[in-house]
Amino acid sequence: xxxxxxxxxxxxxxxxxxxxxxxxxxxxxxxxxxxxxxxxxxxxxxxxxxxxxxxxxxxxxxxxxxxxxxxxxxxxxxxxxxxxxxxxxxxxxxxxxxxxxxxxxxxxxxxxxxxxxxxxxxxxxxxxxxxxxxxxxxxxxxxxxxxxxxxxxxxxxxxxxxxxxxxxxxxxxxxxxxxxxxxxxxxxxx
Amino acid sequence: xxxxxxxxxxxxxxxxxxxxxxxxxxxxxxxxxxxxxxxxxxxxxxxxxxxxxxxxxxxxxxxxxxxxxxxxxxx
Numbered sequence: 001x002x003x004x005x006x007x008x009x010x011x012x013x014x015x016x017x018x019x020x021x022x023x024x025x026x027x028x029x030x031x032x033x034x035x036x037x038x039x040x041x042x043x044x045x046x047x048x049x050x051x052x053x054x055x056x057x058x059x060x061x062x063x064x065x066x067x068x069x070x071x072x073x074x075x076x077x078x079x080x081x082x083x084x085x086x087x088x089x090x091x092x093x094x095x096x097x098x099x100x101x102x103x104x105x106x107x108x109x110x111x112x113x114x115x116x117x118x119x120x121x122x123x124x125x126x127x128x129x130x131x132x133x134x135x136x137x138x139x140x141x142x143x144x145x146x147x148x149x150x151x152x153x154x155x156x157x158x159x160x161x162x163x164x165x166x167x168x169x170x171x172x173x174x175x176x177x178x179x180x181x182x183x184x185x186x187x188x189x190x
Numbered sequence: 191x192x193x194x195x196x197x198x199x200x201x202x203x204x205x206x207x208x209x210x211x212x213x214x215x216x217x218x219x220x221x222x223x224x225x226x227x228x229x230x231x232x233x234x235x236x237x238x239x240x241x242x243x244x245x246x247x248x249x250x251x252x253x254x255x256x257x258x259x260x261x262x263x264x265x
Binding site: 011014015019022023026027040043044047048051052109110111112116117119120121122124125128139142143144148149164167168171174175178 | 201202205206207228231232233235236237239240241243244245246247248249253254256257258260261262264265
């Protein structure tokens with residue numbers, strides 16, 4: 001619902017409710033773009049849009065979720081603009097088909113082995129960055145930021161069932177990546 | 191609840207998305223089923239590893255000020 005706000009009220013919401021989430025937003029931008037400079041532009045554009053649409057923000061609600069939703073939409077719009085080039089494909093369309101598939105079984109990699117506990121941040125980061133962007137985003141929302149499925153569904157505009165299946169597939173892909181790192185170190189992983 | 195049913199619900203269990211009754215049913219199954227318990231531990235560990243080890247850093251000094259200046263000059 002739209003509300004009328006004075007410039008002072010807008011500035012106050014921006015400072016007290018939006019800016020405190022800049023660390024999370026900055027990380028999301030970096031993980032989506034894989035480039036610090038482009039991530040900086042995405043972060044600025046996100047906050048600019050948030051300010052411009054601040055009349056639609058309900059004060060005291062989940063500002064972080066609202067901001068991440070704007071960031072994700074800004075990222076996708078930019079991606080779509082670039083993807084009008086004939087050689088590019090629309091990742092939403094590409095992966096929608098995958099999401100609608102049966103979940104299939106869980107990838108059964110035993111992560112209790114010591115090698116997985118020894119993996120360092122750079123390896124985990126690399127493995128997450130290797131995921132297609134929709135899957136990367138859902139891992140960050142669920143496992144890093146701790147959003148519930150219904151909150152994630154609102155942020156990324158998909159049904160809860162899609163959140164569940166996308167997360168399932170993302171984790172299976174992640175396990176495969178981590179298994180690959182373990183095997184490169186000479187461990188045999190079942 | 192059998193192993194197949196538990197397998198399908200394990201993700202929801204790890205993510206805290208189940209009802210109290212389902213949580214109890216799964217908990218009882220895991221207590222007596224070693225393969226499912228191992229599977230659960232792996233799922234839990236994956237979530238934990240990502241949360242604890244991902245390079246999720248505070249924004250560098252000046253990022254917040256830079257964004258603020260950028261936005262307030264545009265509006």
